[in-house]
Amino acid sequence: xxxxxxxxxxxxxxxxxxxxxxxxxxxxxxxxxxxxxxxxxxxxxxxxxxxxxxxxxxxxxxxxxxxxxxxxxxxxx
Amino acid sequence: xxxxxxxxxxxxxxxxxxxxxxxxxxxxxxxxxxxxxxxxxxxxxxxxxxxxxxxxxxxxxxxxxxxxxxxxxxxxxxxxxxxxxxxxxxxxxxxxxxxxxxxxxxxxxxxxxxxxxxxxxxxxxxxxxxxxxxxxxxxxxxxxxxxxxxxxxxxxxxxxxxxxxxxxxxxxxxxxxxxxxxxxxxxxxxxxxxxxxxxxxxxxxxxxxxxxxxxxxxxxxxxxxxxxxxxxxxxxxxxxxxxxxxxxxxxxxxxxxxxxxxxxxxxxxxxxxxxxxxxxxxxxxxxxxxxxxxxxxxxxxxxxxxxxxxxxxxxxxxxxxxxxxxxxxxxxxxxxxxxxxxxxxxxxxxxxxxxxxxxxx
Ligand code: FES
Numbered sequence: 001x002x003x004x005x006x007x008x009x010x011x012x013x014x015x016x017x018x019x020x021x022x023x024x025x026x027x028x029x030x031x032x033x034x035x036x037x038x039x040x041x042x043x044x045x046x047x048x049x050x051x052x053x054x055x056x057x058x059x060x061x062x063x064x065x066x067x068x069x070x071x072x073x074x075x076x077x
Numbered sequence: 078x079x080x081x082x083x084x085x086x087x088x089x090x091x092x093x094x095x096x097x098x099x100x101x102x103x104x105x106x107x108x109x110x111x112x113x114x115x116x117x118x119x120x121x122x123x124x125x126x127x128x129x130x131x132x133x134x135x136x137x138x139x140x141x142x143x144x145x146x147x148x149x150x151x152x153x154x155x156x157x158x159x160x161x162x163x164x165x166x167x168x169x170x171x172x173x174x175x176x177x178x179x180x181x182x183x184x185x186x187x188x189x190x191x192x193x194x195x196x197x198x199x200x201x202x203x204x205x206x207x208x209x210x211x212x213x214x215x216x217x218x219x220x221x222x223x224x225x226x227x228x229x230x231x232x233x234x235x236x237x238x239x240x241x242x243x244x245x246x247x248x249x250x251x252x253x254x255x256x257x258x259x260x261x262x263x264x265x266x267x268x269x270x271x272x273x274x275x276x277x278x279x280x281x282x283x284x285x286x287x288x289x290x291x292x293x294x295x296x297x298x299x300x301x302x303x304x305x306x307x308x309x310x311x312x313x314x315x316x317x318x319x320x321x322x323x324x325x326x327x328x329x330x331x332x333x334x335x336x337x338x339x340x341x342x343x344x345x346x347x348x349x350x351x352x353x354x355x356x357x358x359x360x361x362x363x364x365x366x367x368x369x370x371x372x373x374x375x376x377x378x379x380x381x382x383x384x385x386x387x388x389x390x391x392x393x394x395x396x397x398x399x400x401x402x403x404x405x406x407x408x409x410x411x412x413x414x415x416x417x418x419x420x421x422x423x424x425x426x427x428x429x430x431x432x433x434x435x436x437x438x
Contacts, residue, residue: 002193006193034081035082039084042083042232042234044084045232046232046234052225052229053239056239067237
């Protein structure tokens with residue numbers, strides 16, 4: 001029983017890693033304009049959260065909803 | 078919001094607090110282990126690893142206690158506000174300490190058996206396990222998972238992308254985690270060494286946190302009631318005293334068309350009618366010179382506290398009553414008789430020194 005749960009958690013996190021990396025490379029700049037052009041360290045900072053909460057972020061990504069549109073990458077106004 | 082994301086927001090102030098808290102943790106764990114290594118009267122010294130586990134665990138608990146006290150303290154006095162702006166950093170740091178505690182405990186108590194450490198953790202409270210009796214480790218794990226979720230979502234990215242209500246709800250779980258930890262430590266100490274020291278300390282910490290929350294809650298309710306009573310009587314909220322430029326006024330229009338000039342001179346605030354006795358000049362556009370409100374048109378002067386021109390003159394203007402509550406000035410729209418003395422409202426200027434470092438929390 002406990003082994004099954006552990007396995008499920010492992011698979012969940014593994015899926016999280018894959019989807020998080022894809023999101024960080026391809027999805028994040030469109031989903032949240034404040035992340036456009038933000039550095040690698042920022043991406044690493046939010047990576048652990050993405051791995052645990054990936055279903056939420058995947059939902060956001062697929063919905064195509066965007067936030068912080070008034071901000072453009074590199075322009076710190 | 079409104080800026081491109083950065084990995085970690087640091088400024089001078091935050092860096093100082095972060096260094097202070099790291100030094101505290103270092104000192105605390107160091108002293109804890111050194112004291113623990115002294116042989117007791119029974120002659121046996123505890124294992125250094127066990128001491129480290131306890132040092133990191135209790136240190137994280139103490140920091141969490143401190144973090145939970147910041148909110149009510151900042152409501153009691155603006156002096157604690159700067160800590161409020163550092164609360165997220167404190168939280169992540171506390172989580173890191175908890176992670177060391179968790180990792181060490183998992184390896185030490187569950188890493189050497191035939192079972193997977195995580196499985197072993199769940200079954201160890203059954204008879205014959207490492208800690209038969211009460212599943213205090215599972216409570217610790219639950220608290221750890223909450224702290225983990227909070228730490229990994231502490232970046233503004235998560236506040237924006239989870240939406241504020243969801244983020245807030247998630248982070249309110251810290252109170253659940255704290256409750257779990259209180260039981261985790263008390264039960265763990267009772268199970269492993271039958272000592273009352275830890276349970277007593279944990280109880281004191283818990284009472285401190287709960288008491289502070291209760292106190293500010295009651296105080297806020299009192300304030301709210303008073304403010305509502307004032308507003309029912311028609312009092313008008315003006316602004317925070319420190320937002321009035323020094324030696325200047327802000328002009329408050331009243332319902333009946335009357336205008337009131339609320340002046341600040343250093344840490345004193347007084348209110349008079351906006352209309353000069355001479356030719357109806359706008360007093361509120363004047364400034365305070367030598368403690369006297371000075372009309373911008375022809376320089377007639379009135380003392381702030383009673384609206385009377387300084388001798389040898391005898392002109393009088395109407396004064397108004399003010400009250401300072403919750404950092405906000407309220408104005409009684411009913412004018413006093415011209416020349417009526419009203420004690421100015423005093424506020425503590427030093428409390429606002431740090432207000433430059435504002436950040437949404
Ligand atoms: S109107 Fe105020 S001094 Fe003349």
